[in-house]
Every structure is written in C-alpha cells, then in structure tokens.
Amino acid sequence: MTVSLLMEFVNPMPLELLPALNHLNGEHGSNRAPVFIIKQIAANHDLDAIKTWLLEFSDSPQTQRSYRKEAERLLLWSLLEKKKALSSLTRDDLRDYQHFLIDPQPKARWCGERKLRNNANWRPFQGALSPGSAAQALSIINALFSYLVEAGYLSGNPLGLIRRQLKKHAQAAPKMIERFLEQELWALVVSYIKALPQTTHHQKNHYERIRFLFSLLYLLGPRVSEVADGQMNTIQAIRGQWWWAVTGKGQKTERIPVTEAMLKALMRYRLHYHLPALPMVDEPHALFMNFSGTKGVSANMIYRMVKKIFLDCALSLEKSRPELAAKLKKASTHWLRHTAITHQTDAGIELRYIKRNARHESVETTMLYQHAEEDVWHNAMNAHVNALNDLD
Numbered sequence: 062m063t064v065s066l067l068m069e070f071v072n073p074m075p076l077e078l079l080p081a082l083n084h085l086n087g088e089h090g091s092n093r094a095p096v097f098i099i100k101q102i103a104a105n106h107d108l109d110a111i112k113t114w115l116l117e118f119s120d121s122p123q124t125q126r127s128y129r130k131e132a133e134r135l136l137l138w139s140l141l142e143k144k145k146a147l148s149s150l151t152r153d154d155l156r157d158y159q160h161f162l163i164d165p166q167p168k169a170r171w172c173g174e175r176k177l178r179n180n181a182n183w184r185p186f187q188g189a190l191s192p193g194s195a196a197q198a199l200s201i202i203n204a205l206f207s208y209l210v211e212a213g214y215l216s217g218n219p220l221g222l223i224r225r226q227l228k229k230h231a232q233a234a235p236k237m238i239e240r241f242l243e244q245e246l247w248a249l250v251v252s253y254i255k256a257l258p259q260t261t262h263h264q265k266n267h268y269e270r271i272r273f274l275f276s277l278l279y280l281l282g283p284r285v286s287e288v289a290d291g292q293m294n295t296i297q298a299i300r301g302q303w304w305w306a307v308t309g310k311g312q313k314t315e316r317i318p319v320t321e322a323m324l325k326a327l328m329r330y331r332l333h334y335h336l337p338a339l340p341m342v343d344e345p346h347a348l349f350m351n352f353s354g355t356k357g358v359s360a361n362m363i364y365r366m367v368k369k370i371f372l373d374c375a376l377s378l379e380k381s382r383p384e385l386a387a388k389l390k391k392a393s394t395h396w397l398r399h400t401a402i403t404h405q406t407d408a409g410i411e412l413r414y415i416k417r418n419a420r421h422e423s424v425e426t427t428m429l430y431q432h433a434e435e436d437v438w439h440n441a442m443n444a445h446v447n448a449l450n451d452l453d
Contacts, residue, residue, distance in 0.1 A: 072170055073137040075178040076108065076129070085140055085152040088150025092216050100213040109146040110214050111136065114205055120312045122286040122360060123395075131201040134185045141170070152185075152219045155202075162195040173293040175368075241399035242392065244407070246385050250275070266352060269333040271370060274349060274363065276326035278394060281305060281317065282401030282419060285394040289360040291348030296327065309420050317418050335350050367394045 087093070087107030094100070104110040111132045118125040137149045138161060143154055150158075165171035165186045173184035190198060199220065206218040216420055242250065258264045277288060287307050295306045296319055303319035319327070328338040334354045336346065347357030358366075375389035398419075405415045 071141070073141065073183075075183065076111070076133050076136070078179070079108065080141070082106070082108070082146075085144070085146045087148035088148040090146040090215075092150065092219070094213050094216045098213045098216075100214045104214060110207070110209055110212075111147075114208050115210075117208070121310045122131075123284050124310070128201055128205075130185070131198045132205055134198070135202055135205075137185060148215060150219055155199075155219050159195065159199065162190045162198055163192065164189055179440060220277060240392075240396050241403045242389075242396060244404065246389065247279075247404070249378065249382075249385065250374050251387070252369065266333075267331060269345060270349075270352070271366070273330035274324055274366065275370070275397070276323065277349065278367070278397040279401050279404075280320060280323040280326070281307075282398045282405075283307060283428065284309060284398060285360045285363050288349050289358060289363055293331075293346040293348055294342055294344050295343070295348070296340050298339075307420075313420070315417075315420055317420070321334070364394050367397065370394075376447050 063426045074335050085109070088105055090107070102110065102113045104113050115125055115129055115132070118128055120322050135158065136147050138158060139145050139150055139154070142161070143150070143157075145154065164305040165188075170184045171184055172188055173182055175187060176183040203218070203220040206215065206220050209215040210218050254268075254275060257268045257271065258265075259268045274288075275281070278285075283291075287309055290308065291305075295308075297304055297306060303324050304316040305319050306314055306316050327340075331340070332338055334346075334350065336344075336354075339374065340346075346354070350356070351358050371392045375386040378389065402415060402419050405418065406412075
C-alpha cells in the first residue's frame, strides 16, 4: 500500500472491500515461515490466508461469520493502528490488541450502530467487548494463527505464549446463557406482532410472514442458516407424527419434533401462499419464502427482518418499560434460539429431550440454559428476608 493510499484508508471497511494492500499485504511479513517450509495452502498474502482459513468452516455459516468478524477486526486494527501486516504482528502487538478489544479507540473510527457491510458508516464494533467476549475473540484469533502455522504460512503463533491466560479468562467468563427473552418480554413481542396492521395486501403478506418466521424460530429453535437453507419437504410425517429433518453444524441431519402449535402455524402460512395445508415429499418450496413465494430468503435478510421487529417493538416499549426496550434493542435471531431452549427448560421438559431439540454435542451445553433453579434460589432468599422482616 502506498503512503497516499494509507492516508485515504482511514476508516475500517469489510474484508471484501479492502483496497490493494501492497507492502502491507503480508507477502514479506516478519513472521512468515522460511522458504524451506512447504506451504499447505496457496495463499501468499494475509487476506488470502484468512479467506482460506474461513473456507474450512463453509459447512457452518454461523461459525464462519463469527470467525470472519474476529479475523476482520484484527486485520483492520493491524493495518490502521499498527501500520503492520498481520503476518508481522508480535506478542507485544497482541498484548496491545487485548487492551484495544475492551476499549476500541478512537471510538469514532471503530464503533458505531450496526450497518450493512457496503454502508460507508459500517464499523467493526458496536462498543467495547466484555472480558468474556474479548477472551472468546482471542481464542478465535489463536485458532487462526495456529492454523496458519500448521499450514506453513507463518513461522510462529504470537498468541501461543498466552494460552494459559486465554484459558483463565475463558473460565472466568459467565457460564449461564443470558442472551434470551424472559417470558414477559417474549409475550410483549408476540403481542406486538399480533397487532401489526393487516389492512392492505402488502401489510397482510408482511404480517403472515413475520408471524410464521417468529413461530418457526421460537417453536423449533433453529439457527438462522438452518431456516435459510431449509426446504418445505424436510417437514415429514413419520408414523403419524410430524418431524423436521434439519441439517445443522457439520452438515449433520437430525430429526426434531414438529409440535401441534408449529404444525398449525405452518398450515396457516402455507394456505396464505395458496399451497396445500401440509408439505408434500416432492415439492420445491423453501421453508421460509420471499414475498412472492417464488424462492427462499437469505440468512442475512432473515436476520434483518427479525432485528427490525425487535427494534420497532423496543420503540413501542421505551416509555412504559425502558429496561425491557433496552434489552430488546440488542436482541437478534440467535436470541430466539436461546429463548426457545430456555423456555423449554422453564417448562420442565426433560434435559435429554432439550439436548436433542437443540442438537447440542453435550448435555453440559444444554445445562447453561437452566435458569429456573436460579429463580427458585432468589425467591427462597426473598422469602427468608421477608420472614425476618415479620419480626419487626
């Protein structure tokens, strides 16, 4: 990158929009592996190396997006703040990056409201990361560096020296899942959706699509990529009961129950599109269809639709319930997955069934959603204090 181009490149931009990096592209990075090491990847530049690493996660779009975010942040910080190629970063540089994650400065350059990636006001951060989120970010970066060392692209992993520290921070991170909507807040979202206008054809179509989408995300608890990739014919009747054959992480396909409530929502949605009430084995329709019903909808578009409903609902609550509005503004599609699993545990469904619904690898992951015991604990303490107060 020339000096003049560096002066123009003053704000972060998504990986796909980066200009030619020239001498900061990493071809001659100080941490590049020596020439006698046989490379296992074709990449000669840092950006290509990152893209190669991300391709390893093509079968898990959500993981890939999460990993891209952290690699993107690091590369942009390296270029803009350190004026270094990623393949020239040292342990000392990464120590500075640790501090940067919990206080991204200058804030105007690095932080802003969520925008589309092609928007000039796009920023990599919405704000400072919590200690737990920062530790998770460093773990992902550690995985990137380790991969590039094994691939013969880098000579060493500058984060390898602090693995114990990363583990310590990870252990100190909150253990319970907190990004979910409590029963009261979920009920307010449902009420908001039911009150959406249905006067015009466009409004009616929007209402039916939103109603079905939120039913799908709440009653089945899928990842957004699973909804975007799903087909109607993956909902099947087996021995008189309905199941969804969902393909998730690692391209594993598993069946989860389609409840009566979900089947009712599905039938309503299909009839709105003038389709037979129940799916047929050979039908070509996407699980969640576009406005005209001709094809599916991308994960990004689903995310934006859900986010818009949350934001609009939050605005309607700002005066009466500002604390709930503030939480709802942060919510996204994945919050609905967490909400679904949490509410299932609150309802007393057996842990083994919830694990299978969520398609978790281990029951320990599912146990992170058990908040009911905390509520009982809190209520018990309140009862104890109230009993003492009665002595006054």
